[in-house]
Amino acid sequence: MILPSPQQLRYLAALADHGHFGRAAAACAVTQSTLSAGLLALERQLDAALIERGTSKRPVFTPTGLEVVARARVALAALEAVAESASAGRDPLAGPLRLGVIPTIGPFLLPRLMPALRAAFPRLKLYLREDMTERLMAQLDAGKLDLLLLALPCDCAAAEVEPIGHDPFLLALPPGHRLASQPEVRLCALAGETVLLLEDGHCLRAQAQEACGLPRGLSAHEGFAATSLHTLVQMVAGGLGVTLLPRLAAEGGVLAGTELVLRPLVADAAGEAVPARTLALAWRPRSPRAGAFRDLARAIAQRLEPAAPD
Incomplete structure (x- = not known):
């Protein structure tokens, strides 16, 4: 099984936070095309649709997408705790x-x-x-x-x-x-x-x-x-x-x-x-x-x- 990368999880969480592909990309310091490509790759890896691809300008998450967003936040917090542990050991x-x-x-x-x-x-x-x-x-x-x-x-x-x-x-x-x-x-x-x-x-x-x-x-x-x-x-x-x-x-x-x-x-x-x-x-x-x-x-x-x- 290929696991999602931290960057892909950040893209997903940012999109949920900002409700807009352009603003989410800016928050992640990447282009909108890079963010969109990263999310498409994530959906292929998980073999699941996370975002509805419709006419709405505002991204709409599928039920699976909403669950993955919640788990992505937990995973990102855990990854940050790893870095915090190393930092705490120094100063x-x-x-x-x-x-x-x-x-x-x-x-x-x-x-x-x-x-x-x-x-x-x-x-x-x-x-x-x-x-x-x-x-x-x-x-x-x-x-x-x-x-x-x-x-x-x-x-x-x-x-x-x-x-x-x-x-x-x-x-x-x-x-x-x-x-x-x-x-x-x-x-x-x-x-x-x-x-x-x-x-x-x-x-x-x-x-x-x-x-x-x-x-x-x-x-x-x-x-x-x-x-x-x-x-x-x-x-x-x-x-x-x-x-x-x-x-x-x-x-x-x-x-x-x-x-x-x-x-x-x-x-x-x-x-x-x-x-x-x-x-x-x-x-x-x-x-x-x-x-x-x-x-x-x-x-x-x-x-x-x-x-x-x-």
């Missing part, structure tokens, strides 16, 4: 590292983190991808990313996770709000308030609701959910309600240009945890670079000491 924190980061962390942590990482690991080349948790997890599983910087809790059971620090929630208020005069705000004081949150799909929305145990009397301005923390801040500045912000974002300048007031949130009862999310690194189970990723987690944790809020 696991040298060379390229594809890091995925969520939007509620990246803009606020990376500017202060990147210089420190460059100094600590001068041979490390970080390639960054910002996206929401669900899509980053899919890319990690497919072998397109090596490491994720995300916030817990989230649906990341398929990955190995290393917590690196806590990120408490702060209450952002308009300056004349009734709670602005208090040095700290208990969760029960939010009852009856319109608390603005990010739209569905952002893990921060669920984290804020879960970590803060939002009271039943809480109302949410569902018709005006925000797509980013910066938009959320502007909505509060416009008098539409109050919001919960991670301290990381507050220290990262998300309130710039506004007069909003920040107040720490405290639990309703003594002994209860301060409302917070947990920052963490995540990678594929059994990754040969797992030890290096834990070293990187410790290095990041050392640089997460928060500044005192205003």
Whole structure:
């Protein structure tokens, strides 16, 4: 039996990713004719039709083709792990590292983190991808990313996770709000308030609701959910309600240009945890670079000491 080559599997996966022969060829740095010829050769080797040859400009995969695409991704990830194993034996924190980061962390942590990482690991080349948790997890599983910087809790059971620090929630208020005069705000004081949150799909929305145990009397301005923390801040500045912000974002300048007031949130009862999310690194189970990723987690944790809020 003649086995498919890694290049043929890359052509197939790229076509599935891009849905266009020309774009798939560009992603593989080959001509379109080379990619098409490689896929035809693959079909002959497997003695199976993988792509419907019709009038549609967009490639349509046969049921067999879809199954082969899924297995091709697994095979390519395994081949990359072979190369990673060799690299890890030499210097696991040298060379390229594809890091995925969520939007509620990246803009606020990376500017202060990147210089420190460059100094600590001068041979490390970080390639960054910002996206929401669900899509980053899919890319990690497919072998397109090596490491994720995300916030817990989230649906990341398929990955190995290393917590690196806590990120408490702060209450952002308009300056004349009734709670602005208090040095700290208990969760029960939010009852009856319109608390603005990010739209569905952002893990921060669920984290804020879960970590803060939002009271039943809480109302949410569902018709005006925000797509980013910066938009959320502007909505509060416009008098539409109050919001919960991670301290990381507050220290990262998300309130710039506004007069909003920040107040720490405290639990309703003594002994209860301060409302917070947990920052963490995540990678594929059994990754040969797992030890290096834990070293990187410790290095990041050392640089997460928060500044005192205003």
